[in-house]
Amino acid sequence: MPRRREPPRLYLRPDEQVWVIRDGSKAIRTGCGASDSRGAEKALSAYLNDKFVPAVRERSPAKLSVAEVLTAYGREHAPTLHAADRAGYAISALMTFWDDKTLMEIRGTSCREYAAMRYAKKVKPGTVRRELAVLAAAIRYWHREHGPLDSVPIVTRPERPEGKKDWLTRSEAAQLLAAALGWYKLEWTDLTTRKVQSRWRRDTSYQNAKRPHLARFILLSLYTGTRSGAVMSVQWMPNTSGGWVDFENSTLHRRGRNVGQTKKRQPQMRLGSHILAHLRRWHRMDEAIRDQAAIDAGQPVATHMHVISWGGRQMFNIRKAWTETVKLAGLPPRYSPHILRHTRATWLMQKGVDMWEAAGSLGMTVGTLETTYGHHHPNWQKNAAEA
Numbered sequence: 001m002p003r004r005r006e007p008p009r010l011y012l013r014p015d016e017q018v019w020v021i022r023d024g025s026k027a028i029r030t031g032c033g034a035s036d037s038r039g040a041e042k043a044l045s046a047y048l049n050d051k052f053v054p055a056v057r058e059r060s061p062a063k064l065s066v067a068e069v070l071t072a073y074g075r076e077h078a079p080t081l082h083a084a085d086r087a088g089y090a091i092s093a094l095m096t097f098w099d100d101k102t103l104m105e106i107r108g109t110s111c112r113e114y115a116a117m118r119y120a121k122k123v124k125p126g127t128v129r130r131e132l133a134v135l136a137a138a139i140r141y142w143h144r145e146h147g148p149l150d151s152v153p154i155v156t157r158p159e160r161p162e163g164k165k166d167w168l169t170r171s172e173a174a175q176l177l178a179a180a181l182g183w184y185k186l187e188w189t190d191l192t193t194r195k196v197q198s199r200w201r202r203d204t205s206y207q208n209a210k211r212p213h214l215a216r217f218i219l220l221s222l223y224t225g226t227r228s229g230a231v232m233s234v235q236w237m238p239n240t241s242g243g244w245v246d247f248e249n250s251t252l253h254r255r256g257r258n259v260g261q262t263k264k265r266q267p268q269m270r271l272g273s274h275i276l277a278h279l280r281r282w283h284r285m286d287e288a289i290r291d292q293a294a295i296d297a298g299q300p301v302a303t304h305m306h307v308i309s310w311g312g313r314q315m316f317n318i319r320k321a322w323t324e325t326v327k328l329a330g331l332p333p334r335y336s337p338h339i340l341r342h343t344r345a346t347w348l349m350q351k352g353v354d355m356w357e358a359a360g361s362l363g364m365t366v367g368t369l370e371t372t373y374g375h376h377h378p379n380w381q382k383n384a385a386e387a
Contacts, residue, residue, distance in 0.1 A: 061103035073138035090134040106153040179329035182210040223275035225344030349376035
């Protein structure tokens, strides 16, 4: 029996330490070094898009390959999504298993085989669940745009992982904010009294110890509970790509005017006096820098347009600064930026804020808020406990 041809895949050349795409006897260079695995995955996704041409109007699941469905979804619909890159990574991962299979072969057993294959590569269950969700979305897209299919296969996904319950106390939040501004807590034991002594000191040994952009990110996230991606895209004026601050109405718009609503709800919210004071101060600072830059350049300049910026330009990733700041603050390394959203929701419940109002401010359903954070509310099961 002839050996089954393997699908196009990534291969790291040990001699040059560069990623190449292997497709049969061909080797296509990606131009990405060993450390740029994400760039290599993008190159593979682009290669697969060019290689496979969808068989438009095919209706039989037995004749329609999964590769054609994924390619059509990746080429026609994925670019319109808010998380287009994430969809591209998922399609690349799915192709390594489903490339030579038809829709008829999608069933519970094959989905579990895919999950087992990904687990063997140390991929987390939540990631596998999202990848299979992309496969299901691609099938629905084909059924709607290029079908209808004679029958629509069901994609079986792993159980949803239990949500993380981590949140910051007021003291921990203060430590995190202080660390972003270069402060850290020095502790020692007094040999005479055996008591632990402590003192706050500012780190001046490291050039970037002070991270004002991260301090802004932390404060805006703690006071609004907005998701990290939306916080990073907030600008000072109305725009079509991200949110903006409306000082006149004390409102934060979480998404741009041309950005459609998604499952990650991003409604506008009312801003409180504390965060508004910070925002007005930051706005004055950025305006002064922009005005001076315009004078120096002799023309208007597009700098410091975003609330969170570095060198006047928008930031897309704060992972490195966040990791270093969490370490400096002495907090567990497992804490990710998303903990700030958990913290905001928890604090609202601890203060006894009405669930309908809190859910609207956070951009989540009342059911999600009650299920995940409701036990922090002072009135949680109060009447039942006293009955």
